[in-house]
Amino acid sequence: MGTINILGKQLAVDADGNLANRSDWNEDVARELAKQEGIPNLTSQHWTIINYMRKVSEKEGSAPSIRRLTKESGVDTKTLYQLFPKGPAKRAAKIAGLPKPVGCI
Amino acid sequence: MKHLLILGGGTGGTMMANKLAPVLDAREWQVTIVDNSEKHYYQPGFLLVPFGIYSMRDVVKPRRQYLPAGVKLVISSIDHIEADKNKVVLSDQSILPYDYLIIATGADIHPEQNEGLVDDEWRKSKFDFYTPEGADQLSKFLKGWEGGKLVVNPVEMPIKCPVAPLEFLFLADAYFTEKGIRDKVELRLVTPLSGAFTKPRASQVLGEFLERKKIEVTPDFGLARVDSKEKKLVAWDDIEIGYDLLVSVPTNMGDPCIGRSDLGNELNYVPTDKETLLAKGHDNIFVIGDATDLPSSKAGSVVHFQSEVLFENFLEHIEKRPMPAHFDGHTNCFIESGFGKGLLIDFNYETEPLPGEFPLPGIGPLSLLKESSMNHYGKLMFRWVYWNVLLRGLELPMGSAMSMAGKRV
Structure with missing residues (x-):
C-alpha cells in the first residue's frame, strides 16, 4: 500500500490511489485531493456531490454509481462531467476520501 | 408441504x-x-x-x-x-x-437506456452480441463486411462477463487477419474504464495485448448518445468517436x-x-x-x-442453524485472445488476478494471466462441462473458495 503527501502529511492510499482511512479526510484534504485531480476550486455544486457521496457511503458502505448520482443528487450527468471530468463517480469518490465505487468490476 | x-x-x-x-x-x-x-x-x-x-x-x-x-x-x-x-x-x-x-x-x-442506440440503424450498422438475435445478426453482417472503423463500446459498468469486449476485439483481429482484410479494419475499444480492465495487473497485461494487436483504446468515455446519422459516439464531455460498425454492450x-x-x-x-x-x-x-x-x-x-x-x-x-459457508468473490475467466490461444484469470473480492499455474500448482495444465493454446482448448471444452457437469450440479475438481496455490505474487 502506498502513501501520498497531503498538506505535509503522508496519508495511506489503496491500490486505486484513494485514501485508505476515512479518518484521514477533512475538507482541507479534499481541496488538496481536488487540486491533484486537476480541479483547482471546489464550488458549492462540487460539495453537494462530495457530501452526498459521503452520506451514502456512511450508510451503505460503498460510494454510489454515476447512475445513482444523477438520479438522487439533483445534478444531471452533463453537469457531473463538467464538475468532475473523465469519470464523475470515480473522481468524486477519490476527492471524498472514499474507495472507488463498486460496479467497476 | x-x-x-x-x-x-x-x-x-x-x-x-x-x-x-x-x-x-x-x-x-x-x-x-x-x-x-x-x-x-x-x-x-x-x-x-x-x-x-x-x-x-x-x-x-x-x-x-x-x-x-x-x-x-x-x-x-x-x-x-x-x-x-x-x-x-x-x-x-x-x-x-x-x-x-x-x-x-x-x-x-437494455439498449433503450442509451440515447440513440435503438433506431432504424439498430442491427444494421449497430449491433450487440449479448443476445441470441444480436450475435446471429452480427455474424451475418460480418460475412459481407469489407472493412472500416469497428468500435466496441461497453456503455456502463457493471456488465456481464467484463472481459467479453476485449475478447471480441482479439477475435476480430484474428478473424479479419484470416480473411485477409485486417489492413482495412481499424479496431477500437471505447470504454468508461480508465484502462483495458478493472484489476491493475490484468489491465496491464491485457493492455499490452491490445497494443500488440494494434487495437486502439479510448478510456474514460462516458457515452451521452449515439448519433446514427453521422455515425459517431458522443461523450458527456463532447468528445466524439466515429464508427462504421458499432458493437455496443448496452447498459446491463x-x-x-x-x-x-x-x-x-x-x-x-x-x-x-x-x-x-x-x-x-x-x-x-x-x-x-x-x-x-x-x-x-x-x-x-x-x-x-x-x-x-x-x-x-x-x-x-431452513433448520434455523447458523450458515457455515461464505462466498469470497471467487471468479475464474477464460479470455480468448485469438489465433487458437487464450488466457485464464482467477481472482476474488480481495486478490487480483495473478500469474501462475491452474488448477495444479507448478503443473497446470492451464496457465494464469498468460497466453497459451491449452487455455483456448480449456474454453472450448468448457461448453461440454457446462451442459454435462455444471448445470447438473455436479462437482468440478476445484473448491468454491479461491486458492493461492500455484500463484506468483
Missing part, C-alpha cells in the same frame, strides 16, 4: 434445482422453478457466434432437459414479488406462494420484475449479503448470480462458486 420457489432457470436457477431437489425430502418440499422461456442458452457461447466459431445451434438446448425429476417448471413472466406476503405474482396475475425464494433472474442488456440491468417489486437498486440488482447470499433485509430470500448487487464479476464461474455456498447455507438456514 413447503415451497421452494426458484425464479429464473438459467445457470444459477438450474444448478440450485439440481443440487437441492435430490436432498430435500420430496414428502415435505415442492421445488418450483419459473422462467419465461423453454430455451436454455449457453451465454458464454454468444461471443463466438459472430465469428462463425459457433453456430446458434451450439448455444441452445431445451430447458426442461436439464431439470431434475420432481421439479415443477412454470413457463411464465414474473410480474412482481410480494416479499412481505411470501408470494410471487406471475404476468397472468396467478399467484405462487413460497416458504423460501431463490432469485436467479440474471441480467440483460437486472430483471424488471425486481424493480416492480421494489427489491432492487438503481440497476434492478438485489442488495445481497456478500458472504451468506441472503437478500439484505429478507430472511427467506436468497439471491445468486447476475441478479445480485455483489462486487464480484457477473459470470458463470461466479454463479458456480456461489451455488456451492448457497447449497450449504440453504440446508442449514
Whole structure:
C-alpha cells in the first residue's frame, strides 16, 4: 500500500490511489485531493456531490454509481462531467476520501 | 408441504434445482422453478457466434432437459414479488406462494437506456452480441463486411462477463487477419474504464495485448448518445468517436420484475449479503448470480462458486442453524485472445488476478494471466462441462473458495 503527501502529511492510499482511512479526510484534504485531480476550486455544486457521496457511503458502505448520482443528487450527468471530468463517480469518490465505487468490476 | 420457489432457470436457477431437489425430502418440499422461456442458452457461447466459431445451434438446448425429476417448471413472466406476503405474482396475475425464494433472474442488456442506440440503424450498422438475435445478426453482417472503423463500446459498468469486449476485439483481429482484410479494419475499444480492465495487473497485461494487436483504446468515455446519422459516439464531455460498425454492450440491468417489486437498486440488482447470499433485509430470500448487487464479476464461474455456498447455507438456514459457508468473490475467466490461444484469470473480492499455474500448482495444465493454446482448448471444452457437469450440479475438481496455490505474487 502506498502513501501520498497531503498538506505535509503522508496519508495511506489503496491500490486505486484513494485514501485508505476515512479518518484521514477533512475538507482541507479534499481541496488538496481536488487540486491533484486537476480541479483547482471546489464550488458549492462540487460539495453537494462530495457530501452526498459521503452520506451514502456512511450508510451503505460503498460510494454510489454515476447512475445513482444523477438520479438522487439533483445534478444531471452533463453537469457531473463538467464538475468532475473523465469519470464523475470515480473522481468524486477519490476527492471524498472514499474507495472507488463498486460496479467497476 | 413447503415451497421452494426458484425464479429464473438459467445457470444459477438450474444448478440450485439440481443440487437441492435430490436432498430435500420430496414428502415435505415442492421445488418450483419459473422462467419465461423453454430455451436454455449457453451465454458464454454468444461471443463466438459472430465469428462463425459457433453456430446458434451450439448455444441452445431445451430447458426442461436439464431439470431434475420432481421439479415443477412454470413457463411464465414474473410480474412482481410480494416479499412481505411470501408470494410471487406471475404476468397472468396467478399467484405462487413460497416458504423460501431463490432469485436467479440474471441480467440483460437494455439498449433503450442509451440515447440513440435503438433506431432504424439498430442491427444494421449497430449491433450487440449479448443476445441470441444480436450475435446471429452480427455474424451475418460480418460475412459481407469489407472493412472500416469497428468500435466496441461497453456503455456502463457493471456488465456481464467484463472481459467479453476485449475478447471480441482479439477475435476480430484474428478473424479479419484470416480473411485477409485486417489492413482495412481499424479496431477500437471505447470504454468508461480508465484502462483495458478493472484489476491493475490484468489491465496491464491485457493492455499490452491490445497494443500488440494494434487495437486502439479510448478510456474514460462516458457515452451521452449515439448519433446514427453521422455515425459517431458522443461523450458527456463532447468528445466524439466515429464508427462504421458499432458493437455496443448496452447498459446491463437486472430483471424488471425486481424493480416492480421494489427489491432492487438503481440497476434492478438485489442488495445481497456478500458472504451468506441472503437478500439484505429478507430472511427467506436468497439471491445468486447476475441478479445480485455483489462486487464480484457477473459470470458463470461466479454463479458456480456461489451455488456451492448457497447449497450449504440453504440446508442449514431452513433448520434455523447458523450458515457455515461464505462466498469470497471467487471468479475464474477464460479470455480468448485469438489465433487458437487464450488466457485464464482467477481472482476474488480481495486478490487480483495473478500469474501462475491452474488448477495444479507448478503443473497446470492451464496457465494464469498468460497466453497459451491449452487455455483456448480449456474454453472450448468448457461448453461440454457446462451442459454435462455444471448445470447438473455436479462437482468440478476445484473448491468454491479461491486458492493461492500455484500463484506468483
